[in-house]
Amino acid sequence: DAGVTQSPTHLIKTRGQQVTLRCSPKSGHDTVSWYQQALGQGPQFIFQYYEEEERQRGNFPDRFSGHQFPNYSSELNVNALLLGDSALYLCASSLTLDREVHEQYFGPGTRLTVT
Amino acid sequence: AQTVTQSQPEMSVQEAETVTLSCTYDTSENNYYLFWYKQPPSRQMILVIRQEAYKQQNATENRFSVNFQKAAKSFSLKISDSQLGDTAMYFCAFMKIFGNEKLTFGTGTRLTIIP
Numbered sequence: 001d002a003g004v005t006q007s008p009t010h011l012i013k014t015r016g017q018q019v020t021l022r023c024s025p026k027s028g029h030d031t032v033s034w035y036q037q038a039l040g041q042g043p044q045f046i047f048q049y050y051e052e053e054e055r056q057r058g059n060f061p062d063r064f065s066g067h068q069f070p071n072y073s074s075e076l077n078v079n080a081l082l083l084g085d086s087a088l089y090l091c092a093s094s095l096t097l098d099r100e101v102h103e104q105y106f107g108p109g110t111r112l113t114v115t
Numbered sequence: 116a117q118t119v120t121q122s123q124p125e126m127s128v129q130e131a132e133t134v135t136l137s138c139t140y141d142t143s144e145n146n147y148y149l150f151w152y153k154q155p156p157s158r159q160m161i162l163v164i165r166q167e168a169y170k171q172q173n174a175t176e177n178r179f180s181v182n183f184q185k186a187a188k189s190f191s192l193k194i195s196d197s198q199l200g201d202t203a204m205y206f207c208a209f210m211k212i213f214g215n216e217k218l219t220f221g222t223g224t225r226l227t228i229i230p
Contacts, residue, residue, distance in 0.1 A: 033217065042119075042206050042220030043160070056217055090160060092218075104218060106152075106160035 004107035025093030032074040035090040121221035138207030146212040155203040
């Protein structure tokens with residue numbers, strides 16, 4: 001049973017560029033959440049996708065956007081990159097059952113460095 | 116809004132000893148989950164243990180157990196017979212049960228097990 005996978009593992013971008021990160025959820029899961037983890041900090045919630053729609057959003061600017069596909073995989077897009085966007089980006093998948101979301105399983109993350 | 120506080124940035128303990136990591140949280144909610152996640156150097160966030168707030172009995176998972184004090188809003192993790200593989204960052208996290216499925220994390224405790 002494949003767990004949550006993310007690609008790429010590492011990424012280096014220049015300030016002002018755009019980036020797309022990808023996530024495939026654990027088999028059987030239908031909900032994907034994205035988190036940003038700055039160095040030495042706990043993860044911060046960016047947004048969550050369910051049924052191809054953004055269901056919840058954290059305190060992140062509109063430069064951060066996402067998408068969920070019919071196969072439940074998801075993308076995180078960040079436009080106009082800033083140095084402060086350098087972080088580990090974590091994807092977590094879960095199953096929404098009876099409108100409750102259950103345990104979130106995390107992928108290995110994508111390390112984004114903005115220079 | 117919920118907040119999670121971990122007041123111990125770093126801890127170390129000898130192999131085979133017992134260690135307790137502290138976590139406090141602030142919420143006005145009555146129904147929620149609390150979690151401890153482990154993040155080893157490989158970066159993969161792994162669920163260690165979870166506690167439902169409506170359950171009075173403290174959760175246990177093999178060598179891991181929690182002390183959940185709802186009135187005090189305290190949720191500590193005890194690791195017994197610590198092993199070298201327990202070396203990792205440990206994050207305490209909060210999740211509302213209904214209407215808000217994001218995880219709110221603390222800043223983490225870096226635990227080192229000394230051989």
